[in-house]
Amino acid sequence: MVPNMQTHLIEITVPVNGVPDLLTYSIPASLHQPYLVGRRVCVNVGHRKVVGVIINDQNINCPPQVTPRMIDALLDESPVVTQAQIDLCRFVAEYYFSPLGEVIRLCLPANTPRNLPKDFDADKKKKSRKSKTDLPPEDVTATHLELTNDQKNVIAVILAAGKIPLPTFSKGDLEAKLNGEGLINSPLKKGGRGIFSTLDGSPSAFLLQGVTGSGKTEVYIAAARAALQENKSVMVMVPEIALTPQLVHRFAAQLQVPLAVLHSGLSKTERSKTMLKLLNGEVHIAIGARSVLFAPMPKLGLIIVDEEHDQSLKQDGNPRYHGRDVALWRAKHENAKIILGSATPSLESLLNVEKGKLKLLLLPERIGANGLMPHVEIVDLKLRSQHQPSRKKDRSASDGQRLCILSGPLKEAIALALQNGEQVMLFLNRRGYAAFALCESCGHIMQCAHCSTSLTYHQKSNLLRCHQCDLVRPPLCVCPSCQEGQMLYLGLGTERVENEVALCFPDAKIARLDRDMARNHTKVKSILADMQAGKIDVLIGTQMIAKGHDFKGVSLVGVILADTALAMPDFRASERTFQLLTQVAGRAGRGENLGKVIIQTFNPEHPAIQFAQKHNVKKFNELESESRKLAMQPPYVRAALLRVESLTDQDAERISQEIKSVLHQQIRAHQQLLSCSALGPVPAPMARLRGKSRWHIYLRAPSIETRAHLLKTIKQNEAIQKEIKRSKSRLVIDVDPFLLM
Numbered sequence: 004m005v006p007n008m009q010t011h012l013i014e015i016t017v018p019v020n021g022v023p024d025l026l027t028y029s030i031p032a033s034l035h036q037p038y039l040v041g042r043r044v045c046v047n048v049g050h051r052k053v054v055g056v057i058i059n060d061q062n063i064n065c066p067p068q069v070t071p072r073m074i075d076a077l078l079d080e081s082p083v084v085t086q087a088q089i090d091l092c093r094f095v096a097e098y099y100f101s102p103l104g105e106v107i108r109l110c111l112p113a114n115t116p117r118n119l120p121k122d123f124d125a126d127k128k129k130k131s132r133k134s135k136t137d138l139p140p141e142d143v144t145a146t147h148l149e150l151t152n153d154q155k156n157v158i159a160v161i162l163a164a165g166k167i168p169l170p171t172f173s174k175g176d177l178e179a180k181l182n183g184e185g186l187i188n189s190p191l192k193k194g195g196r197g198i199f200s201t202l203d204g205s206p207s208a209f210l211l212q213g214v215t216g217s218g219k220t221e222v223y224i225a226a227a228r229a230a231l232q233e234n235k236s237v238m239v240m241v242p243e244i245a246l247t248p249q250l251v252h253r254f255a256a257q258l259q260v261p262l263a264v265l266h267s268g269l270s271k272t273e274r275s276k277t278m279l280k281l282l283n284g285e286v287h288i289a290i291g292a293r294s295v296l297f298a299p300m301p302k303l304g305l306i307i308v309d310e311e312h313d314q315s316l317k318q319d320g321n322p323r324y325h326g327r328d329v330a331l332w333r334a335k336h337e338n339a340k341i342i343l344g345s346a347t348p349s350l351e352s353l354l355n356v357e358k359g360k361l362k363l364l365l366l367p368e369r370i371g372a373n374g375l376m377p378h379v380e381i382v383d384l385k386l387r388s389q390h391q392p393s394r395k396k397d398r399s400a401s402d403g404q405r406l407c408i409l410s411g412p413l414k415e416a417i418a419l420a421l422q423n424g425e426q427v428m429l430f431l432n433r434r435g436y437a438a439f440a441l442c443e444s445c446g447h448i449m450q451c452a453h454c455s456t457s458l459t460y461h462q463k464s465n466l467l468r469c470h471q472c473d474l475v476r477p478p479l480c481v482c483p484s485c486q487e488g489q490m491l492y493l494g495l496g497t498e499r500v501e502n503e504v505a506l507c508f509p510d511a512k513i514a515r516l517d518r519d520m521a522r523n524h525t526k527v528k529s530i531l532a533d534m535q536a537g538k539i540d541v542l543i544g545t546q547m548i549a550k551g552h553d554f555k556g557v558s559l560v561g562v563i564l565a566d567t568a569l570a571m572p573d574f575r576a577s578e579r580t581f582q583l584l585t586q587v588a589g590r591a592g593r594g595e596n597l598g599k600v601i602i603q604t605f606n607p608e609h610p611a612i613q614f615a616q617k618h619n620v621k622k623f624n625e626l627e628s629e630s631r632k633l634a635m636q637p638p639y640v641r642a643a644l645l646r647v648e649s650l651t652d653q654d655a656e657r658i659s660q661e662i663k664s665v666l667h668q669q670i671r672a673h674q675q676l677l678s679c680s681a682l683g684p685v686p687a688p689m690a691r692l693r694g695k696s697r698w699h700i701y702l703r704a705p706s707i708e709t710r711a712h713l714l715k716t717i718k719q720n721e722a723i724q725k726e727i728k729r730s731k732s733r734l735v736i737d738v739d740p741f742l743l744m
Contacts, residue, residue, distance in 0.1 A: 247264060409503060428557050
């Protein structure tokens with residue numbers, strides 16, 4: 004059908020790989036009405052019926068020789084995606100080099116299908132725009148806490164911050180500037196906002212740095228209360244699903260308003276109903292993990308990012324966005340205030356403070372325990388393994404091996420805490436019972452058949468499991484390699500620590516919280532509630548227990564092995580270790596009694612451990628910052644990781660070499676790019692994952708613009724894309740990578 008007075012052109016996006024971000028279709032004039040943008044449509048793409056979202060319905064140019072196809076059906080009576088969400092998705096798609104259709108799916112009702120049956124009948128489609136289901140009421144009583152002077156001062160600054168007008172750009176001026184640099188065409192879209200609007204804040208953007216236990220949550224709640232009084236919406240993002248129940252309870256108790264909670268534990272129906280309530284303005288507060296960023300929030304007035312430094316805020320699958328950075332963009336472009344909170348701020352945020360893009364607010368004093376930070380003791384595991392009496396005393400009770408799970412000082416401290424009716428938290432950032440299975444005769448280690456990693460033994464399920472691809476197999480008694488040796492299950496995991504504590508303290512009530520447990524959100528909520536009520540004596544867990552929790556009864560925190568994060572092949576390993584140790588140490592002594600922390604380590608002199616012992620965030624950041632500058636690493640450069648995944652190692656290496664060659668040609672050809680560098684290609688630290696060989700190229704550039712130019716060159720190189728398609732390979736672009744795996 005040729006578009007005429009009876010049809011109207013629209014641009015849509017669909018979550019289909021290999022198609023352009025925007026497709027032009029026609030819609031009958033009878034369906035052309037206000038507020039088409041943000042509504043779902045059924046369209047034909049190739050031989051499939053798929054669901055798309057209308058992105059634009061104005062000023063669409065179509066070549067005369069092209070005949071746009073007609074949509075099959077308009078699926079919604081009103082928009083399910085707001086214009087603000089569409090703007091956000093366009094930014095994420097362009098900045099992180101992700102397909103727009105994949106990003107827009109994060110905004111859609113969870114029950115939106117990718118594909119529709121070929122016999123789909125638009126007249127029979129279900130209309131589910133109305134929801135009568137209320138959010139479950141919180142069984143809470145209003146609470147009012149007395150604020151400290153530091154909290155009052157910080158809150159006053161936040162509330163006094165005025166709004167700023169949205170930045171306006173002259174498209175022509177910016178286009179000329181960028182082209183004048185010989186780099187790229189302007190990325191600006193209709194409306195004049197481009198991806199190169201900086202990922203920083205405004206006079207209404209704050210970094211709230213407060214020591215653990217200083218009352219950051221009370222500041223969040225006060226700021227949220229003020230936003231609600233202005234008839235604004237509030238978004239709260241946390242890094243871990245385990246943090247949501249306690250945070251929800253505190254917000255509900257003090258604000259006494261309905262809350263929308265978004266997390267992976269919700270069913271599709273529950274998530275869709277929750278999103279609908281936010282869209283309709285029935286609920287004004289949304290709390291959740293990083294995907295809460297894409298929730299419809301009319302009249303958004305405040306965004307809170309708790310634990311802004313946390314690596315969990317970076318999505319490791321497509322789209323590979325960073326929750327903190329996207330939150331800053333959304334706050335700036337929706338004229339909302341934003342608070343980034345942490346006891347151990349990221350170097351990225353601290354650099355933005357130096358540049359004046361964030362305003363630093365401090366809570367230097369701890370509430371409770373007379374304001375004293377917990378006492379931290381370091382146990383050098385090298386010395387204890389060399390000392391005969393200690394070696395016998397510290398030997399594992401579970402299997403008689405020489406491995407020290409609980410050192411003598413830690414055992415004594417646990418016994419004393421339990422005797423005094425106090426609670427204990429034990430931290431190890433590795434789940435499972437044993438890290439690997441090894442043959443005592445030939446040394447063979449059980450490896451995953453699809454990934455270059457060892458299988459972890461889980462005692463409770465009696466299975467060997469790959470933590471990368473989730474492959475499972477039964478444990479073996481005899482080595483599959485030499486057919487003679489006995490398999491030993493070595494290394495530490497949270498399951499093994501749980502077993503050890505149960506053997507040493509049989510009367511203690513013990514619980515474990517790690518990713519294995521987190522698959523059951525109800526179980527997580529129950530464990531946290533029991534811990535809060537004092538029904539658990541010892542809580543053992545991974546980084547899920549390291550941050551955000553406020554258990555007044557915890558007097559002792561034990562770090563079983565502080566070295567696990569230091570062994571990661573990543574330039575952020577030291578920073579990550581320091582942050583984890585500082586955060587987990589902060590769980591101790593949040594009541595009236597002074598807390599104690601015992602850190603077991605083989606590297607007691609490492610700066611991350613030394614500064615964590617002294618609670619010296621400032622000195623560690625200064626040292627780490629200088630190290631990053633000298634090494635030319637983020638946040639002082641803009642980085643991207645290009646990963647080629649292929650069925651064979653030869654294909655992965657060959658395509659990576661071609662990409663490296665194109666990058667070098669571009670860098671040599673442009674004077675502005677000479678300060679860029681492309682390192683590699685090399686096999687990835689996880690050289691094989693889910694049956695695919697993986698090769699890396701690490702790109703560094705002085706600015707977002709230069710990096711974007713180089714990445715776009717690769718994406719648009721026909722020879723490279725043809726070779727990727729021919730070999731059934733995949734090119735993954737990870738902008739601002741957080742883990743170089």
